[in-house]
Amino acid sequence: MSKRDNICEYAIIESALVCPMKITNKLIESSINVSYGLINKKWFSKLQFKSLKIKEELFDKYYIDSSNITKDILFTSAVFVVIACLSVFALDKLGVISILSKDTILNISKEPTQQEKKSEEKTNQDTKDSFLDNSKDDKKKSVEKSKPAPVPVNNSSIELSANKDGSNVTIIAKLKEQGYSQGKCLLIITVNGKKYSQEAEIIYQPEYSTCAGFSVPVSSVGNGSWDISLSVTPINGKSINKKMIKDI
Known part of the structure; x- marks a missing residue:
């Protein structure tokens, strides 16, 4: 591979920016074809070294800037999350909003006693018995209504x-x-x-x-x-x- 090809493979300096030579390859190649005989080999070496050095400096600067931006974003996000949590906690304490009702908190923290369990079972059984009794009464009344009235005889x-x-x-x-x-x-x-x-x-x-x-x-x-x-x-x-x- 010739040094002319090396120059085309890396980069050119234009307006203080390093541009990939895939886009400008044809322009440089045509220019080199015209004036290659007038350019000495040392000039090409210096240009190649200078291009690679600038490219490395720009990459380092971009990497450092990107890292700093990422850290700033993470820090800002963390600050917003902390502020939001503190705001919700403060509003809950002031009674403006309620994350969990008092009854829910009590139910979570307190298990029913044996007496409460027995009372609940008795209430459920009484409700069941009452429902069955009402069903029997309704059925009895329905049967009585369905019976034909006695036929008059006088x-x-x-x-x-x-x-x-x-x-x-x-x-x-x-x-x-x-x-x-x-x-x-x-x-x-x-x-x-x-x-x-x-x-x-x-x-x-x-x-x-x-x-x-x-x-x-x-x-x-x-x-x-x-x-x-x-x-x-x-x-x-x-x-x-x-x-x-x-x-x-």
Whole structure:
């Protein structure tokens, strides 16, 4: 390898900076090709030595500066961390913030005694027993509610009334037992040998059930003493009769 190649391999000095010759290799090579014959060998040796010396000085300076910057960054970071920890600790002591609640600290530092453990077990057992008792009561009530109401067998639970309203007579039947939840009603009116009949479904209501309304035109049987007969047949039961007399 010639000394010209050595010069190109290391560096050149330009504006007090050392630049790698990979970028400026072609420029130097072309310049050397033109003027190589006019340059003596000692000059090249001095230039090469001077270049290497400057390069070494710049590297040492960069390494020292980098080390100092790294140390400064580490020191500054450590100072910030210490200040942050002290600030949080001070705020916690002043009551501005709470890192751990007092209850949590007490729970961590204090183990439950045997008496406290027994008391907790008793409380848990009482809660469990109460829950089971309530479940049994609810189940019992549910079974009682699911049982069908007894079917009525006499007319004491039937209340019958008739009121004239213009040209019609409204007949109302109140069925005062739960067993009248479903079924049919048959109304028969007899006046002076004339007969009128009408059917309706039983309508269930919480207070009392009723037949689905009877409105009878007066003209259907005429005025006079109405013989009103109501026959109520609850579901799964027998027919129950109720009678009354009403002057219209």
